[in-house]
Amino acid sequence: MTNIRVIRHPREMMDFSDAARARGERIGFVPTMGYLHEGHLSLMREARRRASVVVASIFVNPTQFGPNEDLSRYPRDFAGDCAMMESVPVDVVLAPEAQDMYPARAQTWVEVTELTRGLCGKGRPGHFRGVTTVVAKLFNIVKPHLAFFGEKDFQQLRAIQQMVADLNFDIEIVPMPIVREPDHLAMSSRNAYLTAAQRRDALALSRAIATVRENFAGAQAPADIVKLATKVLSRPGIAIEYVEVVDAETLAPATSLQAPVLMAIAARVGATRLIDNVVLRQESSPTSR
Amino acid sequence: MTNIRVIRHPREMMDFSDAARARGERIGFVPTMGYLHEGHLSLMREARRRASVVVASIFVNPTQFGPNEDLSRYPRDFAGDCAMMESVPVDVVLAPEAQDMYPARAQTWVEVTELTRGLCGKGRPGHFRGVTTVVAKLFNIVKPHLAFFGEKDFQQLRAIQQMVADLNFDIEIVPMPIVREPDHLAMSSRNAYLTAAQRRDALALSRAIATVRENFAGAQAPADIVKLATKVLSRPGIAIEYVEVVDAETLAPATSLQAPVLMAIAARVGATRLIDNVVLRQESSPTSR
Numbered sequence: 001m002t003n004i005r006v007i008r009h010p011r012e013m014m015d016f017s018d019a020a021r022a023r024g025e026r027i028g029f030v031p032t033m034g035y036l037h038e039g040h041l042s043l044m045r046e047a048r049r050r051a052s053v054v055v056a057s058i059f060v061n062p063t064q065f066g067p068n069e070d071l072s073r074y075p076r077d078f079a080g081d082c083a084m085m086e087s088v089p090v091d092v093v094l095a096p097e098a099q100d101m102y103p104a105r106a107q108t109w110v111e112v113t114e115l116t117r118g119l120c121g122k123g124r125p126g127h128f129r130g131v132t133t134v135v136a137k138l139f140n141i142v143k144p145h146l147a148f149f150g151e152k153d154f155q156q157l158r159a160i161q162q163m164v165a166d167l168n169f170d171i172e173i174v175p176m177p178i179v180r181e182p183d184h185l186a187m188s189s190r191n192a193y194l195t196a197a198q199r200r201d202a203l204a205l206s207r208a209i210a211t212v213r214e215n216f217a218g219a220q221a222p223a224d225i226v227k228l229a230t231k232v233l234s235r236p237g238i239a240i241e242y243v244e245v246v247d248a249e250t251l252a253p254a255t256s257l258q259a260p261v262l263m264a265i266a267a268r269v270g271a272t273r274l275i276d277n278v279v280l281r282q283e284s285s286p287t288s289r
Numbered sequence: 290m291t292n293i294r295v296i297r298h299p300r301e302m303m304d305f306s307d308a309a310r311a312r313g314e315r316i317g318f319v320p321t322m323g324y325l326h327e328g329h330l331s332l333m334r335e336a337r338r339r340a341s342v343v344v345a346s347i348f349v350n351p352t353q354f355g356p357n358e359d360l361s362r363y364p365r366d367f368a369g370d371c372a373m374m375e376s377v378p379v380d381v382v383l384a385p386e387a388q389d390m391y392p393a394r395a396q397t398w399v400e401v402t403e404l405t406r407g408l409c410g411k412g413r414p415g416h417f418r419g420v421t422t423v424v425a426k427l428f429n430i431v432k433p434h435l436a437f438f439g440e441k442d443f444q445q446l447r448a449i450q451q452m453v454a455d456l457n458f459d460i461e462i463v464p465m466p467i468v469r470e471p472d473h474l475a476m477s478s479r480n481a482y483l484t485a486a487q488r489r490d491a492l493a494l495s496r497a498i499a500t501v502r503e504n505f506a507g508a509q510a511p512a513d514i515v516k517l518a519t520k521v522l523s524r525p526g527i528a529i530e531y532v533e534v535v536d537a538e539t540l541a542p543a544t545s546l547q548a549p550v551l552m553a554i555a556a557r558v559g560a561t562r563l564i565d566n567v568v569l570r571q572e573s574s575p576t577s578r
Contacts, residue, residue: 014459021310105539107403108421108455113396132397133456140457166397167422168429170303250394 004085005092010101010141013094017055017143025052029144031135034058035075035189036084039179043148044088046176055142056085057094059101064130075192094142101137110136110167112159115251119155119264120275123241131156132163139169147171152178152186154262154277158251178276180206186276193272201237202269205276208232208243212263216280222254225263225280233267241266241273248279257282293371294381299390299430302383306344306432314341318433320424323347324364324478325373328468332437333377335465344431345374346383348390353419364481383431390426399425399456401448404540408444408553409564412530420445421452428458436460441467441475443551443566447540467565469495475565482561490526491558494565497521497532501552505569511543514552514569522556530555530562537568546571 007013020027028051030043040056047054058081065071078095085093109129116128139147149157161173179187184206185199194202208229219225222245229243246253248260257280264277296302309316317340319332329345336343347370354360367384374382398418405417428436438446450462468476473495474488483491497518508514511534518532535542537549546569553566 010457014457018459103454105403105451106455108399108401108452110425110456111398111400113398114394115396136399137455137457140459143459162394163397165392166395166426167399168299168303168426170307170429170432 004082004090006082007092007094008096008100010096010137013055013092013141014143016092017141020053021143026146027051027053027055027142027144029138029142029147030054030056030090031138031147031149032056032058033060033074033189034081035077035192036081037179037187037189037191039150039152039187041084041088042179043150043176044085044090046174047146047148048088048090050174051144051146053092054088054090055092055094055144056090057096057138057142059094059096059098059134059138061101061130061134062098063102063133064127066124066126069124070190070193075189094138101134109133110163112162112166115159115162116155118246118251118253119242119244120266121155123266128156128159132159135160136163136167136169139171144171146174148174148176150176150178151277151279152188152275154264154279155251158249184210186274188274190272190274194269198237198269198272201235202272202274204233204235204238205265205267205274208265209263209276209278212280213278216282219257222257222261225257225261229263229265233265237269239268241268293374293379295371296381296383297385297389299385302344302381302430303432305381306430309342310432315435316340316342316344316431316433318427318431318436319343319345319379320427320436320438321345321347322349322363322478323370324366324481325370326468326476326478326480328439328441328476330373330377331468332439332465333374333379335463336435336437337377337379339463340433340435342381343377343379344381344383344433345379346385346427346431348383348385348387348423348427350390350419350423351387352391352422353416355413355415358413359479359482364478383427390423398422399452401451401455404448404451405444407535407540407542408531408533409555410444412555417445417448421448424449425452425456425458428460433460435463437463437465439465439467440566440568441477441564443553443568444540447538473499475563477563479561479563483558487526487558487561490524491561491563493522493524493527494554494556494563497554498552498565498567501569502567505571508546511546511550514546514550518552518554522554526558528557530557 028047060074110132111129225245245263248262254261260281266275317336349363399421400418514534534552537551543550549570555564
């Protein structure tokens with residue numbers, strides 16, 4: 001049993017949010033696929049600080065999984081998730097059924113084009129279309145003032161920022177930094193798939209990030225960074241999907257290191273696909289987007 | 290000069306609507322491309338009856354025009370439109386600039402798939418994607434409780450109803466019947482393109498509609514209806530683009546006349562593309578969708 005109010009149906013969530021808005025509340029929203037970890041909780045705690053009502057959603061969204069991906073075995077633990085959310089505390093968890101989110105004949109897609117072409121978009125066709133579609137739906141259902149997204153999924157964050165701007169969603173998107181395990185592995189629900197040996201192999205990703213961070217001052221060109229990271233990642237147990245350096249705003253391949261760049265990594269450790277990234281700014285470069 | 294409040298910027302419109310909602314107003318919205326006629330006004334009058342604040346938008350949306358279509362010569366008369374809207378009266382007209390609706394790097398599309406494949410979707414690729422994208426934007430900017438659309442653009446109406454359901458927009462879509470000239474030509478801003486002679490030729494469309502309506506009881510199959518309409522339309526001055534009978538809900542080709550069907554016509558009169566339609570129900574068939 002949990003003290004958090006669990007809402008299953010979109011209409012009930014809309015009514016809750018209408019009433020909250022009518023009372024003058026500020027709604028902070030954290031969409032998740034559940035199997036929560038400290039990364040998710042850091043978003044919820046920030047929502048708690050910045051909003052008067054905190055809503056989280058737990059929905060393993062089928063439309064963002066490819067036909068050969070891990071939808072059916074994606075880890076789930078609703079009771080455990082509720083216990084963690086109580087510690088924040090979260091006020092409402094929206095946990096809809098797939099058939100209520102995608103009834104028969106659903107046929108509308110929200111698609112962000114340029115930003116989703118490269119990086120993970122290349123190896124996961126349709127993934128970001130599924131993400132932006134479900135987030136647009138959740139935004140209309142939860143009606144938040146603020147929504148929180150982790151920088152671990154940097155391309156997802158940029159796609160959602162772009163969607164919000166392009167479709168005039170009146171919602172402030174709050175990006176939150178990557179949370180890492182004590183050994184620096186970026187937190188992810190998919191880390192649960194790793195065996196103990198794979199878990200050790202997986203540290204090559206965060207080591208590549210750390211190496212690049214330490215040596216960035218001496219880098220002359222994007223290729224130098226790719227080379228550094230690739231060297232750290234080139235070891236048994238790791239199958240690199242990509243190591244790329246892109247403009248941190250447009251996600252187009254970086255041609256210099258003048259503007260802030262993102263180095264992003266995707267690699268398989270056994271059957272598990274992991275990602276990690278870092279934004280790099282030269283001292284003279286603009287500090288923010 | 291007009292007494293209607295004219296809002297140019299999306300942010301100003303959002304603030305207006307937030308304030309109206311906080312006061313407990315019900316916002317009724319009529320999106321248009323301007324050059325208003327009685328069809329538009331019938332929507333605005335219904336909005337006036339059903340809402341406490343009436344917002345209309347005038348925006349000739351570039352993304353719904355094909356490269357060889359009439360974007361640059363689409364008729365415009367903002368002063369005349371305002372005078373007509375004062376007669377309703379409309380409270381606010383949103384008339385944004387194209388660069389504020391589509392800034393550089395805008396790249397997000399809302400697309401309804403199955404419903405937009407046939408009928409006008411075939412001859413106007415990208416058109417409905419432009420419509421659903423701009424309507425999603427306008428919904429987020431105007432934040433209405435109700436929005437009004439004419440059945441003249443029946444496929445557009447169905448696409449928007451589907452988008453609203455699929456993306457969980459909390460907005461009631463109100464369909465309104467076609468308004469016709471005294472001689473039965475369906476009202477359209479594009480009728481302004483017609484010469485006096487073309488105007489006479491164009492009456493074949495509404496005559497085809499009337500003929501089908503009168504003879505529907507005797508029709509056995511969709512092909513009978515197509516034949517009837519095609520016969521009326523086959524005359525000098527008219528170039529038929531399509532005459533189709535489709536399921537009134539799914540817009541898929543009708544295989545029988547059991548369920549309500551839509552007969553839809555698109556034809557060119559000179560360079561001007563005109564459309565018209567009628568929903569047909571056999572006496573034993575369900576009365577509504």
